[in-house]
Amino acid sequence: MAYPYTHEREVRVLSRGFGEPATRTLEGWKTLGGYEGLTKALEVGRESVIEEVKASGLRGRGGAGFPTGVKWSFMPQEKRGPHYLLCNADESEPGTFKDRELMRWTPHQVIEGCLIAAYAIQAEHVYIYCRGEFFETNQVVARAVEEAYEAGLAGEDILGSGVSIDVTVHQGAGAYICGEETALMESLEGRRGLPRVKPPFPAAIGAFGKPSTINNVETLCAVPHIIAHGGEWYRQWGTEKSPGTKLFCVSGHVRRRGNFELPMGFPLEDLLYDVCGGFEEGRTLKAVIPGGSSVPFLDADDCAGCTLDYEGVIEKGSMLGCASVMVMDDRTNIVKQVRRTVDFFAHESCGQCTPCREGTTWLSRILLRIEKGKGTEEDLDTLVDLGKQMTGTTICVLSDSAAAPVISSIEKFRDDYLALIRRGEAVGAG
Amino acid sequence: MSETKKGPERASVPFRNPGWAGNTGEFDLSEAEVRGDEYVGSRPADGGHPSRAPSYPFMLEDKTPDAPLFEGPYRERYEKILSRYPDMRGALLPVLNLAQELRGHISQETMREVGALLGLSDAYVRGVTTFYTMYNKRPVGRFLIQVCTNVSCNLCGADDVLEAFLENTGTELGETSSDGLFTVMEVECLAACGFPTAVQINSRYYESIGAGDVPGLLEHLRDEGGD
Numbered sequence: 001m002a003y004p005y006t007h008e009r010e011v012r013v014l015s016r017g018f019g020e021p022a023t024r025t026l027e028g029w030k031t032l033g034g035y036e037g038l039t040k041a042l043e044v045g046r047e048s049v050i051e052e053v054k055a056s057g058l059r060g061r062g063g064a065g066f067p068t069g070v071k072w073s074f075m076p077q078e079k080r081g082p083h084y085l086l087c088n089a090d091e092s093e094p095g096t097f098k099d100r101e102l103m104r105w106t107p108h109q110v111i112e113g114c115l116i117a118a119y120a121i122q123a124e125h126v127y128i129y130c131r132g133e134f135f136e137t138n139q140v141v142a143r144a145v146e147e148a149y150e151a152g153l154a155g156e157d158i159l160g161s162g163v164s165i166d167v168t169v170h171q172g173a174g175a176y177i178c179g180e181e182t183a184l185m186e187s188l189e190g191r192r193g194l195p196r197v198k199p200p201f202p203a204a205i206g207a208f209g210k211p212s213t214i215n216n217v218e219t220l221c222a223v224p225h226i227i228a229h230g231g232e233w234y235r236q237w238g239t240e241k242s243p244g245t246k247l248f249c250v251s252g253h254v255r256r257r258g259n260f261e262l263p264m265g266f267p268l269e270d271l272l273y274d275v276c277g278g279f280e281e282g283r284t285l286k287a288v289i290p291g292g293s294s295v296p297f298l299d300a301d302d303c304a305g306c307t308l309d310y311e312g313v314i315e316k317g318s319m320l321g322c323a324s325v326m327v328m329d330d331r332t333n334i335v336k337q338v339r340r341t342v343d344f345f346a347h348e349s350c351g352q353c354t355p356c357r358e359g360t361t362w363l364s365r366i367l368l369r370i371e372k373g374k375g376t377e378e379d380l381d382t383l384v385d386l387g388k389q390m391t392g393t394t395i396c397v398l399s400d401s402a403a404a405p406v407i408s409s410i411e412k413f414r415d416d417y418l419a420l421i422r423r424g425e426a427v428g429a430g
Numbered sequence: 431m432s433e434t435k436k437g438p439e440r441a442s443v444p445f446r447n448p449g450w451a452g453n454t455g456e457f458d459l460s461e462a463e464v465r466g467d468e469y470v471g472s473r474p475a476d477g478g479h480p481s482r483a484p485s486y487p488f489m490l491e492d493k494t495p496d497a498p499l500f501e502g503p504y505r506e507r508y509e510k511i512l513s514r515y516p517d518m519r520g521a522l523l524p525v526l527n528l529a530q531e532l533r534g535h536i537s538q539e540t541m542r543e544v545g546a547l548l549g550l551s552d553a554y555v556r557g558v559t560t561f562y563t564m565y566n567k568r569p570v571g572r573f574l575i576q577v578c579t580n581v582s583c584n585l586c587g588a589d590d591v592l593e594a595f596l597e598n599t600g601t602e603l604g605e606t607s608s609d610g611l612f613t614v615m616e617v618e619c620l621a622a623c624g625f626p627t628a629v630q631i632n633s634r635y636y637e638s639i640g641a642g643d644v645p646g647l648l649e650h651l652r653d654e655g656g657d
Contacts, residue, residue: 191558
C-alpha cells in the first residue's frame with residue numbers, strides 16, 4: 001500500500017497538507033493558495049464574508065452543528081468595545097483527533113481561518129485556546145503565528161487594509177469541560193472551567209465580559225477555502241442541510257484507523273468496510289459510537305443504511321457530534337467500555353450541578369458492580385432512571401452526554417448486561 | 431517491530447506514527463518532520479514573539495523547586511504573557527504553567543506567590559490549580575508517563591500497556607519510581623485515538639504503542655533522555 005494512505009473516495013480540502021512537512025511553513029501554505037482567502041475577505045468587506053459563509057451552509061464542526069455564518073451575524077454590528085474571537089482547540093472528546101492533525105500539519109490554515117472570522121465579527125484579538133497536553137502542536141501553531149506577524153498577516157494594519165487583529169496562542173491545563181464554549185471562556189479568564197448559564201449568550205457577553213464568538217478549529221479551517229472559492233463551490237459536496245466535507249476520525253476495531261476527509265452524507269457502512277478496510281478476519285461489527293463518547297450507541301442494524309450527516313445520524317437515534325467514529329467488533333465487552341466512558345465523565349464533571357456531579361459517580365459505581373458480576377436486574381432500571389434524571393437538568397450537556405451511552409447500551413445490548421448479572425460472564429473480552 | 435525512524439537521535443524509539451491515517455505500514459517521513467521540530471526551531475529563552483509567550487511552557491530536565499518567580503528571561507516571558515490579556519486574572523493559567531515549567535510542580539507556596547504576583551487570593555489560586563489536571567500538586571519523576579486508557583485506546587489494549595509501564599518501572603499508579611525517574615499515570619483521551627495506545631511522556635506524544643514496546647521505550651529514555 002502506498003503511503004501516505006489516502007482512499008480514492010476521500011475529498012482532501014482541509015486535509016490536503018497532511019503528511020507534507022513543507023506545507024507547515026508560510027511559504028508552503030501559500031503554494032496551496034494560502035492567504036488568498038484572507039486577501040479576498042479584506043477586499044470584499046466583512047458583510048460579504050458573512051454572507052458567503054451563510055451561503056456555503058457551513059455548520060459548526062465542534063459537535064453542535066450550528067450554522068457558522070448565522071452565529072457570526074449574532075455579533076453586535078455596532079462596536080462599543082472590544083470583540084473577541086476564540087478558536088476552540090481544546091480537542092478532548094474521546095474518539096476525536098482531527099484538530100491536532102489540522103494544527104500540526106497546517107497551522108496557517110487555522111490562523112487564516114481565525115483572521116477571516118475575526119475580521120467578519122470585528123474582533124481585535126483572537127485567542128487560540130489550545131489543549132494543554134498538545135505541547136508539540138502548540139509550538140507549531142505558535143511558530144506559525146509568529147511567522148504571520150513577521151509577514152504582516154497578523155497584528156497592526158493587516159496587508160495594508162487598516163484592519164488590526166492580534167493573535168495569541170493560549171495553553172490550557174487539562175480539563176475536558178473547557179471544550180464547552182462558556183467553560184472555555186471562564187478558563188481563558190483565569191477561572192475554574194465552570195460552564196455558564198445561558199443567556200446571556202457569548203455574542204452579547206462572552207470572554208472578559210465582551211461580545212465573543214467561539215468556533216472549532218475545523219470550522220475555521222473551512223473558512224479560507226469558502227471565501228477563496230465561494231459558498232456555492234463548497235456545496236458541491238455533502239447534502240442540502242449538511243454541506244461540505246468533514247474529517248471523520250475512525251478509531252477502534254477496524255483495519256485502517258485514522259482521519260478521512262469525506263463528503264457529508266457518506267454511508268457509514270462504506271466508511272467501515274471500504275475506506276477503513278473492515279474488520280480483522282473472522283470479526284464482525286457489534287457497535288459504533290458515531291460522534292465521540294457523548295452520543296448514543298448504534299448497533300449493527302442501525303448502521304445499515306446510516307448516512308453520516310447531521311440529519312442522517314439523528315434518524316438512527318444518535319448524533320454526528322464531531323464525527324468521531326468509534327468502532328467495536330464482536331469481541332468487545334460493552335459493559336466495560338460504557339463503564340470506562342462514564343468514569344471519564346465522572347472525572348471530568350466540573351461539579352457545579354448536582355445531577356451531574358452525583359449522577360456520574362453513581363452511574364460509575366453501579367456499572368462497576370455489574371461489570372464485576374455483582375449487579376442485579378433492578379440495577380438496570382436504576383441506571384436508566386438515573387440517566388433520565390441527568391438529561392436536560394444541568395447547565396451544560398456533560399451530564400446528558402454521560403447518560404446517553406448508558407441508556408442506549410442498556411436498550412441495545414441488554415443481553416450483555418444480563419449475561420453479567422445472571423451468570424457473571426462477560427460477553428467479549430476487552 | 432519495524433524501525434522507520436531516520437536520523438541518529440531517537441533510533442531506538444518505536445516511532446511508527448506519521449499521523450492522520452496511522453497504522454498503514456511504511457512511511458518515509460522522519461520523526462522530526464512529523465513532529466515539526468525543525469519548523470519550530472530552538473526556543474528562545476525570553477519566549478520570542480509575545481503571541482507565543484502564553485503557549486510556551488515545557489517540561490525541563492532540571493527543575494528548580496525554589497527558583498524565584500520570576501527573574502531574567504522568565505521575567506521577560508511573564509511580562510509578555512501579561513501584555514496579552516485584558517486583566518491580570520486572565521494571565522493566571524499561563525503564569526501557573528510558567529511556574530510549573532521552572533519548579534516542576536505547583537506547591538502551596540507557589541500558589542501563594544503566584545497569587546501575590548497577580549493580586550489574587552491564595553484560596554482562589556488554589557481553587558483554580560486543583561481544578562486542572564496538568565498542574566502537579568507534588569513533585570513528579572524526571573519522566574512523567576501518561577497512558578491513555580480511554581475507550582479508543584482501551585479497545586486496542588491500553589490496559590496492558592499501562593500494566594507494562596507499571597511493571598517495567600517498578601512503580602504504582604500515580605507514584606514515582608525509587609530512582610526518581612518515572613511517574614506513571616493514567617490520562618484521559620489524548621486526542622490520538624486513531625493511533626492506540628497513545629502515551630504522553632513529558633512534552634511528547636508516543637503513539638501506536640503496544641505493551642511489547644514499553645521496555646525499549648523506557649531504555650531509550652534512560653539512555654538518551656528527551657523532553
